Amino acid sequence: MKKTDFFNRLIPCGGARLTAGENYITAEAPAGGGVCTEKFKSLEDCVTVNIAARTTAKEADVSFKLCSYDESGAETVIYAETLEKDNDNCCALSYSFDPVSLGVYKNSVSFSVFLGSESGAQLHIKDFYITEGVQLQDMAEAEAICNIIIDEKGEKSVQVKQNNGEVITVPLVPKKVVFIGNSILLGMFNTYGMCSTDPKSDYAYHVQQAILARNPSCTFKKLHGSAYEHSETDDSVENWLSNDNIYSQRPARESFDEDTDLVIIQMTDNVNTDKKVTVFKNGVDRFVMSIKDMCPKARLVWVYGWYNKFNSHERLLELSREHSIELVDISGLRCPENESYSGQLSLNAEGDEVVVKDTWITHPGNKGMRAIADKIIETLGIAER
Numbered sequence: 001m002k003k004t005d006f007f008n009r010l011i012p013c014g015g016a017r018l019t020a021g022e023n024y025i026t027a028e029a030p031a032g033g034g035v036c037t038e039k040f041k042s043l044e045d046c047v048t049v050n051i052a053a054r055t056t057a058k059e060a061d062v063s064f065k066l067c068s069y070d071e072s073g074a075e076t077v078i079y080a081e082t083l084e085k086d087n088d089n090c091c092a093l094s095y096s097f098d099p100v101s102l103g104v105y106k107n108s109v110s111f112s113v114f115l116g117s118e119s120g121a122q123l124h125i126k127d128f129y130i131t132e133g134v135q136l137q138d139m140a141e142a143e144a145i146c147n148i149i150i151d152e153k154g155e156k157s158v159q160v161k162q163n164n165g166e167v168i169t170v171p172l173v174p175k176k177v178v179f180i181g182n183s184i185l186l187g188m189f190n191t192y193g194m195c196s197t198d199p200k201s202d203y204a205y206h207v208q209q210a211i212l213a214r215n216p217s218c219t220f221k222k223l224h225g226s227a228y229e230h231s232e233t234d235d236s237v238e239n240w241l242s243n244d245n246i247y248s249q250r251p252a253r254e255s256f257d258e259d260t261d262l263v264i265i266q267m268t269d270n271v272n273t274d275k276k277v278t279v280f281k282n283g284v285d286r287f288v289m290s291i292k293d294m295c296p297k298a299r300l301v302w303v304y305g306w307y308n309k310f311n312s313h314e315r316l317l318e319l320s321r322e323h324s325i326e327l328v329d330i331s332g333l334r335c336p337e338n339e340s341y342s343g344q345l346s347l348n349a350e351g352d353e354v355v356v357k358d359t360w361i362t363h364p365g366n367k368g369m370r371a372i373a374d375k376i377i378e379t380l381g382i383a384e385r
Contacts, residue, residue, distance in 0.1 A: 010037065035128075045272065147326060158172055
């Protein structure tokens, strides 16, 4: 992990005066004043702000605020909180956010952190730093659930577990497919995968071609799943199914029917705050069961891990065991040679070349998209014979 210490680089704001002590910095400011960091950038999917401070007045609130700035410099408040204090008027904060996701969905280019206290109360700041990345920790290995079965003639088919526990058998090669994904599926102009160069270079296109080689009459639909990932309320599943999808422009539930026999879900990259993690963990069973109710014959494959694997990995393992979902962990594919790069050109909706934003370039490039597709195709069992 990379650490950036702002302790000796804090900037007074709102009329504050800073005084350096031996072990802390004192900020004294009128109402609304305090200290802030310089604007900083990050291409990591996890940045953690760490602050420790103390006020001289018990009644004085200590406020924290994270702001982002777009290319024009316009400010957006991403998160704000009044910090809890102990009996000694001390407070501490460890808050994590995802600059990559904010760059895609909020057009964030840079960030700044603010800390303030009420007028008349000194604020003694002991720690003020950020860390980028996460401390790698041991995670349970994904059980290699494979629902493919082979009969005595060597013919392959797939077992599908329904909500009532019954297991049915469906053909290996699907006839109707639904993709559900985030920016890696539909990030370029709501049309194709972010940071692939064109619509024929993303992972969904390669998977479609592999299926069409086995069944030329197969049909495909796509749905944007970012609204579900970003939800921080318990009605996330119903809202996502019932609201108009930003890709299809119709309620998501209308893209599913009883003849759908393959659903490829590529999500959890944006499950990146404590609230989102809690909502996801509590509601993902309903999400899966809702899809199975609408598509009782559908094989479910869940692709995950390019970003923020640690937030959802264990829950997805439980989900896989409970509902017999095949997991495709793509975290091991993320490396510089599989990512995009600064200055990359991609086609816009009009077919003109445009330069992708630097805040996007940790997404998979063409090589990464091909690698993701290959792993999905291998799991589906439809690689060229």
